[in-house]
Amino acid sequence: MKQTAESSPAILRDLARQVRRRSVQMVHSAGLGHPGGDLSAADILVTLYFGTLNVDPEEPDAAWRDRFIMSKGHCCASLYSTLALKGFFPEQELNGFMAPLSRLSGHPNRTELPGVEANTGPLGHGLPIAVGAALAGKMDSAAWRTFVLTGDGELQEGSNWEAIMAAAHYHLDNLVLIVDRNRIQQGGPTESILAVEPLAAKFQAFGWAVREVDGHDCAALLDVFHATPFAAGHPSCILAKTIKGKGVSFMEDRAEWHHGVPNDAQLAVALGELGPEIHG
Amino acid sequence: MGEGFDCRIAFAETLECLAAQDPRIVAVVNDSLGSTRLVRFSQRFPARLINAGIAEQNMVGIGAGLANGGKVPFVCAASCFLTARALEQVKVDVAYSRANVKLCGMSSGLAYGQLGPTHHSIEDLAWTRAIANLTVIVPADPIETEQAVRAIAAEDGPVFLRLSRMPVPEVHPADYRFRIGSAAVLKPGSDVTLIANGTMVCRALKAASLLDEAGVSARVINLATLQPLDREVILEAAECTAGIVTVEEHSIHGGLGGAVAEVTATGRPVPMRILGIPASFAPTGSAEWLLEHFSLTPQGIFSAALELLETRVRG
Numbered sequence: 001m002k003q004t005a006e007s008s009p010a011i012l013r014d015l016a017r018q019v020r021r022r023s024v025q026m027v028h029s030a031g032l033g034h035p036g037g038d039l040s041a042a043d044i045l046v047t048l049y050f051g052t053l054n055v056d057p058e059e060p061d062a063a064w065r066d067r068f069i070m071s072k073g074h075c076c077a078s079l080y081s082t083l084a085l086k087g088f089f090p091e092q093e094l095n096g097f098m099a100p101l102s103r104l105s106g107h108p109n110r111t112e113l114p115g116v117e118a119n120t121g122p123l124g125h126g127l128p129i130a131v132g133a134a135l136a137g138k139m140d141s142a143a144w145r146t147f148v149l150t151g152d153g154e155l156q157e158g159s160n161w162e163a164i165m166a167a168a169h170y171h172l173d174n175l176v177l178i179v180d181r182n183r184i185q186q187g188g189p190t191e192s193i194l195a196v197e198p199l200a201a202k203f204q205a206f207g208w209a210v211r212e213v214d215g216h217d218c219a220a221l222l223d224v225f226h227a228t229p230f231a232a233g234h235p236s237c238i239l240a241k242t243i244k245g246k247g248v249s250f251m252e253d254r255a256e257w258h259h260g261v262p263n264d265a266q267l268a269v270a271l272g273e274l275g276p277e278i279h280g
Numbered sequence: 281m282g283e284g285f286d287c288r289i290a291f292a293e294t295l296e297c298l299a300a301q302d303p304r305i306v307a308v309v310n311d312s313l314g315s316t317r318l319v320r321f322s323q324r325f326p327a328r329l330i331n332a333g334i335a336e337q338n339m340v341g342i343g344a345g346l347a348n349g350g351k352v353p354f355v356c357a358a359s360c361f362l363t364a365r366a367l368e369q370v371k372v373d374v375a376y377s378r379a380n381v382k383l384c385g386m387s388s389g390l391a392y393g394q395l396g397p398t399h400h401s402i403e404d405l406a407w408t409r410a411i412a413n414l415t416v417i418v419p420a421d422p423i424e425t426e427q428a429v430r431a432i433a434a435e436d437g438p439v440f441l442r443l444s445r446m447p448v449p450e451v452h453p454a455d456y457r458f459r460i461g462s463a464a465v466l467k468p469g470s471d472v473t474l475i476a477n478g479t480m481v482c483r484a485l486k487a488a489s490l491l492d493e494a495g496v497s498a499r500v501i502n503l504a505t506l507q508p509l510d511r512e513v514i515l516e517a518a519e520c521t522a523g524i525v526t527v528e529e530h531s532i533h534g535g536l537g538g539a540v541a542e543v544t545a546t547g548r549p550v551p552m553r554i555l556g557i558p559a560s561f562a563p564t565g566s567a568e569w570l571l572e573h574f575s576l577t578p579q580g581i582f583s584a585a586l587e588l589l590e591t592r593v594r595g
Contacts, residue, residue, distance in 0.1 A: 067348060111376075111377065118345075118348065118373070119373070119376050119377040120372075122372055124337070125341060125369065125372060125373055128337065128340075128341020128342055128344075128345065128373075129341045129342075129344045129373055130345060131338065131341070132344055132345020132347075132348065133345035133349045135345065135349070136345065136346045136349020136351045137349055139327060139349075139351070140349075158337070159335075159337035159341065159369075162333075162335035162337060163338045163341065163342075165335070166335070166338055166342065169333075
């Protein structure tokens with residue numbers, strides 16, 4: 001079993017900044033994408049890949065690997081950026097996001113891109129797949145774990161609640177669900193479109209162990225990921241409080257940036273706010 | 281035609297046999313242990329039987345996840361629920377993802393009889409056949425069921441295996457060898473071709489006997505694999521006989537008949553009759569009664585073949 005390299009919160013913050021820069025650049029050049037959710041998920045993704053998950057880009061299909069399933073597949077710009085930084089494929093390939101014949105489609109495709117665990121796009125698919133992976137791990141008494149990231153509006157899909165029931169029924173304490181709780185879905189606030197709250201109480205009632213965390217605090221994310229499972233015999237749910245569009249002032253907390261595309265001037269402002277590129 | 285074998289038995293016995301040899305094989309059900317005939321599997325391999333409850337979307341997603349974790353899951357449920365309720369999961373989690381999941385649709389077609397159109401699964405072949413990457417197999421008897429289960433377990437990739445619960449006689453000799461993607465010519469013939477699969481193969485064979493008695497030489501083809509399709513056998517039949525009658529326990533739209541017509545229309549146009557369930561929800565009646573109602577009988581097939589030949593002669 002290989003050990004993941006520990007990354008300090010300071011390094012994680014820099015990596016998250018890099019993922020944010022890449023994501024807005026990719027959406028800008030493709031003329032398509034979902035930057036709001038990319039930016040809200042960036043700290044979660046880098047903390048997973050650089051501080052938590054036991055994965056090896058040289059051996060993306062290794063049986064012992066931890067699984068991470070990006071259920072909110074529309075936020076693939078941030079996933080691709082993270083996977084490239086981790087070394088699953090060349091960073092240069094990010095420039096071809098959604099270009100004809102690119103492996104970097106508008107939603108992730110595991111059959112083409114190393115590091116992608118599941119093809120997602122329609123919402124409510126990732127958690128059931130994660131439950132299946134966790135069941136496989138349990139059957140083998142394996143040490144590897146399964147992490148899955150969903151959106152919050154995504155929890156309106158009923159298939160999630162089937163999976164939430166099953167995970168508790170099968171005592172999947174090798175399963176960690178992270179909810180990117182940025183409070184905004186495509187058409188507006190989750191609570192005005194179809195209320196999902198009270199989320200913590202719902203998960204607890206379904207038999208999960210729940211913790212809330214600041215989804216932009218890499219140190220806190222590291223701690224909470226390392227604290228899983230929160231309770232033996234129970235799946236863990238992390239409600240990560242985030243801000244849609246985090247890090248770019250004009251995108252923050254605005255539903256129109258769910259799938260907005262920055263123009264040249266907006267891109268320049270965004271990159272200026274996100275800070276300089278990281279080299280090496 | 282009530283005598284014969286329930287192919288679910290052959291399915292379950294084969295799966296148990298394979299599971300005893302291969303620890304990767306697991307089963308997933310939706311509170312359908314009895315109707316999938318997996319009670320004994322669950323007793324022999326309790327840790328390898330996942331009951332997802334009445335939750336088909338999650339059931340199929342779990343199958344994809346089990347495959348991701350290195351298992352070979354057989355996801356077993358009544359075909360109507362497996363395909364209709366979880367079609368997006370079948371498309372995305374299984375087929376598009378190329379997950380090594382074996383979807384096993386039980387009691388397909390009209391098998392649920394009086395339970396009505398909610399439980400009939402007469403659209404499943406049209407739906408699954410339209411999905412890329414997905415192998416679609418409809419075995420005709422216990423021998424073919426056993427071999428199909430062995431073949432799909434041995435091959436890495438997504439599969440939809442469509443089974444019935446209606447008893448069927450053995451239509452294949454003991455030395456029959458099923459191969460994915462290969463149709464079997466069960467009877468040679470030069471005047472007309474009958475192409476069937478699943479529960480309709482035995483009826484097509486009986487119709488061929490009736491045709492023989494009437495002096496018509498009928499070729500009978502078991503087209504057990506609907507995807508990938510054996511184009512050569514179909515084109516050869518179109519070349520060598522005067523017309524093709526397809527027979528399926530499925531809607532006449534998009535299933536076996538549609539698949540054959542796509543090949544003949546673009547490769548070797550030939551007169552055809554497509555027998556199945558017309559575009560309607562079936563009335564109340566037992567499965568056997570419904571098959572009679574829709575003329576999916578040896579006599580019905582016989583008449584359609586004669587009518588096809590007569591029309592052709594008159595034309």
